[in-house]
Amino acid sequence: MYKTMQYKALRDFFRTGQKEQYSSDEIIDALCADGALGKSTLYRQLSRMTEQGELRRFHEGKRVLYQYAHQHGNCHEHFHLKCRGCGKLIHLTCDQVSGLAEHIASAHGFTLDLRESVLYGLCEGCRGKDATC
Amino acid sequence: MYKTMQYKALRDFFRTGQKEQYSSDEIIDALCADGALGKSTLYRQLSRMTEQGELRRFHEGKRVLYQYAHQHGNCHEHFHLKCRGCGKLIHLTCDQVSGLAEHIASAHGFTLDLRESVLYGLCEGCRGKDATC
DNA sequence: TTGCGTGCAAAGGTTTTGCATGGCA
DNA sequence: TGCCATGCAAAACCTTTGCACGCAA
Numbered sequence: 077m078y079k080t081m082q083y084k085a086l087r088d089f090f091r092t093g094q095k096e097q098y099s100s101d102e103i104i105d106a107l108c109a110d111g112a113l114g115k116s117t118l119y120r121q122l123s124r125m126t127e128q129g130e131l132r133r134f135h136e137g138k139r140v141l142y143q144y145a146h147q148h149g150n151c152h153e154h155f156h157l158k159c160r161g162c163g164k165l166i167h168l169t170c171d172q173v174s175g176l177a178e179h180i181a182s183a184h185g186f187t188l189d190l191r192e193s194v195l196y197g198l199c200e201g202c203r204g205k206d207a208t209c
Numbered sequence: 210m211y212k213t214m215q216y217k218a219l220r221d222f223f224r225t226g227q228k229e230q231y232s233s234d235e236i237i238d239a240l241c242a243d244g245a246l247g248k249s250t251l252y253r254q255l256s257r258m259t260e261q262g263e264l265r266r267f268h269e270g271k272r273v274l275y276q277y278a279h280q281h282g283n284c285h286e287h288f289h290l291k292c293r294g295c296g297k298l299i300h301l302t303c304d305q306v307s308g309l310a311e312h313i314a315s316a317h318g319f320t321l322d323l324r325e326s327v328l329y330g331l332c333e334g335c336r337g338k339d340a341t342c
Numbered sequence: 343t344t345g346c347g348t349g350c351a352a353a354g355g356t357t358t359t360g361c362a363t364g365g366c367a
Numbered sequence: 368t369g370c371c372a373t374g375c376a377a378a379a380c381c382t383t384t385g386c387a388c389g390c391a392a
Contacts, residue, residue, distance in 0.1 A: 135268040157313070157317070157319050159319075160322065166317075166319065168313075168317065170316070170317070172312060172316075173309065173312070173313070176306065179305060179306070180290070180301070180306070180328075183303070183305075184290070184299075184301065184303070185332065185333035185336075186290050186292075186299065186330055186331070186332055186333065187330045187331045187336055188290075188328055188329070188330040189293065189329050189330045189331070193327070193328040193329050193330070194326070195313075195321055195326040195328075196321070196322050196326050197319055197320045197321040197322045197326070198319070198320045198322070199318065199319055200318035200319065203318075203320055
């Protein structure tokens with residue numbers, strides 16, 4: 077896999093961005109408009125980087141969001157919580173919770189893939205705010 | 210909400226189907242091709258029935274899958290496991306696992322929405338089969 | 343009878359693809 | 368130098384929408 081200029085632009089966009097997650101059209105507005113890379117290259121890079129685990133893909137209603145994954149090392153070892161209110165992703169490093177994966181494996185015969193498994197709900201801050209969250 | 214012929218056709222398709230989950234294009238092939246209902250009606254019904262909780266929507270890679278929800282009563286009270294190999298959805302009614310929601314609420318301040326939260330992995334049958342699953 | 347639901351076809355938006363060119367290793 | 372990656376534009380794809388008509392309540 078070549079480290080092209082366009083790849084680096086995209087990777088750095090994620091690394092230095094203010095948010096953790098971006099939709100494809102946000103990236104198009106930010107990078108393609110600047111001429112940093114073409115739209116088709118963007119989509120091809122997003123697919124490849126997601127396949128290779130460098131990015132992670134989320135579904136937020138109808139939108140598809142991407143997040144740079146290399147920043148958190150052991151994402152396959154813990155659960156993830158995603159807030160429907162503010163979109164925040166919480167990495168749940170907690171022994172009691174982590175034990176669940178083993179319980180599900182031994183008692184239910186199901187091998188979890190924690191990288192792909194996201195639990196949805198409302199975080200502390202968003203809980204009181206709005207029932208429509 | 211009217212119980213139209215088209216609505217009944219769609220509802221019965223889910224109720225009597227061999228699988229639990231169908232993508233929109235599978236339903237189009239099965240029902241729209243027969244003239245049971247038009248494509249736009251299908252999409253409108255899928256949206257409405259999902260909003261009203263009669264169907265549940267899943268994201269499988271890029272595909273969107275729908276499942277008839279009335280068959281399982283208390284889906285907001287237990288976790289769901291979805292096998293990446295065969296697509297099977299497992300309703301995980303297990304006290305030890307259910308306690309996790311309360312732990313996450315009390316210890317982590319996060320209110321889970323179990324209806325939306327799906328854990329992915331491989332079921333017992335698919336585990337040995339193929340590493341590419 | 344009322345007005346929600348339907349069907350068609352067209353519009354809409356996003357993602358993918360073909361092909362010639364460019365640039366990394 | 369060889370081959371993967373890129374960019375453009377067109378195509379493909381799925382979903383939504385406008386509007387007149389039909390049908391459930």
